Amino acid sequence: MSKVLAIILSPEEGISRSDRELLAAGRILADPLDGQLVAGLVGASVEESQAAEAIACGADKTYLAGDPLLVDHNSEVMLQAVEYLVQELQPQAVVFIGKTSSQEIAARLAYRLKTGCVLDCVEMSVEQSSGRLLLTKPIYGGKAVALFAASQTPAVVVLRTRTVDPAEPDEARQGDVETLSLSLDSSRVNARVVERVSEQGEGVKLEDATVIISGGRGMGGSEQFQVLEELARLLNGSVGASRAACDLGWVPASWQIGQTGKKVAPQLYVAVGISGASQHLVGMAGAKHVVAINTDPNAPIFKIAELGVVEDYKNVVPHLIEELNQRRTN
Template structure:
């Protein structure tokens, strides 16, 4: 394996945090195999965004800059990604596990005739080639997958790979890649873009997530969760039961049909730990659960469990964190 190509799908916004994570993962794989790391930056007005990418591990930066890439469009991004993949000649292509990456990866895999693995959380070198590691059965087991096609596409779950410490002395070659993006040939029509409203840090990017479930009993206690999340530099999440009850917006939902997250710390408060919820937190590094039922399944995955009524525990926890912050 000679080259690993990571993708940054930027639109007209800044580089996503996943770019640095993919570069870190790509660098580890390439270094183990004596290979190279390429980064494709697709978007509009890309020039000003690539300053620190060499320091974070890129050997070559392939820029596809087009007004047609200002907002995500499947056909435009497919054309750009194919052009970058051809220009790179990479064997392994890594895409971010956000909405854009999950949409683009299978299209790209199909057009490159490449095998694809989705929802990967790790990359492992092995004697029979690179292994893609992904949770299966709602996170109850990990599958290690090798791909037999020459080119391999993987979608990496966000926050599953570690960015490397920047090395300002590193340099990268920058290559402008022309992509044939012709809107008249687009097979998909995008009728609307609805931006998710977020205040503060995004759930997917948050190092700390404080989540509440049906056990909170209503929307009011979420204010305490918001304060705790803010003090810890994190975001608020929720179980589907809390979302379905209308206590918090759907953008907060964690789980199989919500967001899949991998924070350093996950606090589950009044959440039973149904398998569909757990599917969203298999990447969490430390899980703390507060639940009054000691038989709740969440305790099966929690690293720290508090069997108590959250109304007794949460005020003290808040007090301690406020004091520590002060």
């Protein structure tokens, strides 16, 4: 029977929303193949409770690949564990969800297996006539889309986050759980975490936000982002930024949305002083409604905005805040 292996890295805090997206995507491949969706939980402390969550979210079987060496996302030993799982299961596809650690491991895994790898995949399906996996990914900074047909197995795929709706847990689902005993080579641990610094974050995480107010170079400076924070607060949203604003040091790099930043899919995305470069659009392509405020009527952002305001943001955003405040008090 064909197997699709969904790799869930470090699930210590449970199966996350993006893991549920991964499991939903795994079913998209496993079902037309009449195959089995197998979840491989790889981490320092993987437990039956996480396996049960994975099964509730669509896995037919879950393997627990735990080892104390798998702490701190050490990619070298993570790779060893994932490779072991793949060799044991011989799946038709190995699917990861798009985090930096996944991309690193997926590419190296494909190299070791001498197979193909598609990173940043936004759509996956199975060709009915041949059973081949078809994988779509944006290229040239989102200006074009490439379709790949997997000619080797296993196909190694990293799915971009927020491109598939997350699987809803069904507690009634049943599945097997098997614990693997790994023998990892500790001499391969060549990096050590010496300190952890948590970023202070307020409000909703960008990836989970339903409203995002995003600012670009047109904001003019760091302090000017305060109006965006105020607007976001009134709309229960989060603040994002273009790379230009992050590179200028106006806002933290973790606010960056785009090709080399976060991929978001809010209901409402308000782009303020952002030109709409393709590398930015790639990160917000999942937004349902886009509003743009920009002084330049020819800014590319207006091509994708549902509502465009050609105006200096200083003449628009404060009025929006005032209006929202007034509605709150009424």
